[in-house]
Amino acid sequence: MKAILLWFEGLPLSATTAIVAGLSAVLALTYVPIRSSGVKWWLALLSPFGIAACVYRVPVWMGADPSKYSSWALLFITIWGGVGAIAAALAIFACGAITRSARK
Numbered sequence: 001m002k003a004i005l006l007w008f009e010g011l012p013l014s015a016t017t018a019i020v021a022g023l024s025a026v027l028a029l030t031y032v033p034i035r036s037s038g039v040k041w042w043l044a045l046l047s048p049f050g051i052a053a054c055v056y057r058v059p060v061w062m063g064a065d066p067s068k069y070s071s072w073a074l075l076f077i078t079i080w081g082g083v084g085a086i087a088a089a090l091a092i093f094a095c096g097a098i099t100r101s102a103r104k
Contacts, residue, residue, distance in 0.1 A: 005062045024048035024084030025091040032095045048084025052077045
């Protein structure tokens with residue numbers, strides 16, 4: 001467990017951002033069948049912030065000192081959530097475009 005914690009804490013910002021963006025895009029694909037576009041877009045734009053919060057707290061869940069993480073939480077969760085929301089929006093938009101072009 002300690003080795004995984006050290007590996008995760010050693011990841012650069014770009015890698016953790018890519019993890020959140022990838023998870024957000026994949027999760028957004030599960031929202032495509034939802035008929036209500038409002039619900040679909042709200043889920044796609046808000047769920048990345050939940051993913052970002054979870055990714056940010058993984059080291060604490062694995063035994064790291066929680067006091068190290070509370071001061072930077074807002075900054076990291078906002079950045080990761082924003083990038084994840086963009087990735088999710090692109091996934092929803094791309095699937096919608098593909099679906100519309102297939103109907104023609």
